[in-house]
Amino acid sequence: MDIKQLEVFVTVAKYKSFSKAARELFLTQPTVSSHIQNLENEMQCVLLNRNSKSITLTDSGKVLYNHAIIILNDCKKAIYDIKEYSGKIEGSLNLVCSSIPEAFIIPNFLEKFCKKYPNITLTIDHCDSNLVVPEILSERVTFGIVGSKKKHPHIKYSEFVHDELVLICPKSIELPNENGYIDIHKLKDLSFIMRKDGSGTRNVIVKALNSSPVPLSQLTTRANVESNSAVIEMVKKGIGCSFVSFISIEEMAKRGEINAYRIKDYSFERNFYFIHSRKKIFTPTEKKFLEFFVDYYDIRDEEEDKVINSND
Known part of the structure; x- marks a missing residue:
């Protein structure tokens, strides 16, 4: 058994696909298949079920997967510790965000983080809030930021x-x-551009309106669109009105490019959340990111401290 075989095995299990694992690892699919076959021959058991549309772990595969994660993380930690000792902290990590955090919240944080750790590479993906949790649970990404x-x-x-x-x-x-x-009843006179199902913004709108005298079903919806930026541009063009995050339009409103209003007696407030798996064993680079994030946003949470300290 060698480290490359374990890395290939974990990646195939992560993506439930030989082809996706090959793309992730910059290998050919036959090479990935060969690594898995050699590993199974060495372990003298079948590690992956190949009979369904997606690849799944056998019971033996699940046992090896848990050990493989620990072994690979220990290898990463050894490399990290050596480089940290020599004054060079580097590595890579991934983050997935919904649209508002990606465009208006995270950049300020990343500016500070990247200045302190210039050799850490980040991959930042975008998807709706409802899809972030499955990405975290599958360990395709480590951290997420959502609005619901x-x-x-x-x-x-x-x-x-x-x-x-x-x-x-x-x-x-x-x-x-x-x-x-x-007055909330004025909403009935307007045409709306709404975010599609799955976005944290839409979730807040639906919850607030459906507890008011003007539920979403009573509004005239002209379009349902994917992104916050598209909503804003369509409003600016006069296609309709919408509810959007204040931080995304504050400067536009000050410049008079659009008109912004709040609803009397009704709250459309929300929070953004930083999320990760409770079961995840963090690599040293991921742990460094988590520590920096918690400190930057002054997140004082006993459970969060426990997560960080448990990886010491």
């Missing part, structure tokens, strides 16, 4: 940024208001 919270026994949520949604309208639509607040 769904309880899961294996996911740790840490609240770190507060936000609110505001109603935005084209410059041509000025609504009667009191210090920027409008």
Whole structure:
């Protein structure tokens, strides 16, 4: 058994695919298959079920997978410790975000992190809030940032940024208001551009409106779109109105490019959460990122401290 075989085995298990593992590791698919076959021959057992559309672990494969993760992490830690001793901290990690954190929250943090750790490479992917948790649980990514919270026994949520949604309208639509607040019944007179199902923004809108006298079903929806940026551009073009994160349009509103309103007597507030698996064994690079993140956003949580300290 060698380290490369274990790395290939873990990657195939992670993606449940020989072809995806090959792309991840920059190997040919026959090479990946050969590594797995040699490992199974050495272990004298079948490690992967190949009979279904996706690859799954056998019972023996599950046992080896748990050991392989520890072995690979120990190897990474050894390399990390040596480089840290020589004054060069490097490595790679991945992060997945929903649209608002990706564009308006994380860049400021990454500016500081990358200055302190210039040799750590980050891969940042985007997907809707509802899809971030499956990515974390599958260990395709280590950390996630989302705008809505769904309880899961294996996911740790840490609240770190507060936000609110505001109603935005084209410059041509000025609504009667009191210090920027409008009556909720005015929403019935507007046409809306909504985020698609799965986004944290839509979840907040649906929850707030459905507990009000004007549920979402009573609004005129002109379009459902994928991204926050697309929503804003369509509003600016006069196609309709929408609810968006205040931090994404604050400067536009100040410049008078759009009109922004809040709803009288109703809250459209939310939090953003930093998430990771409770079962994840962090590599040294991942642990360094977690420590920096917790310190940067002043996340003081006993459970989070326990997670960090348990990896010492």
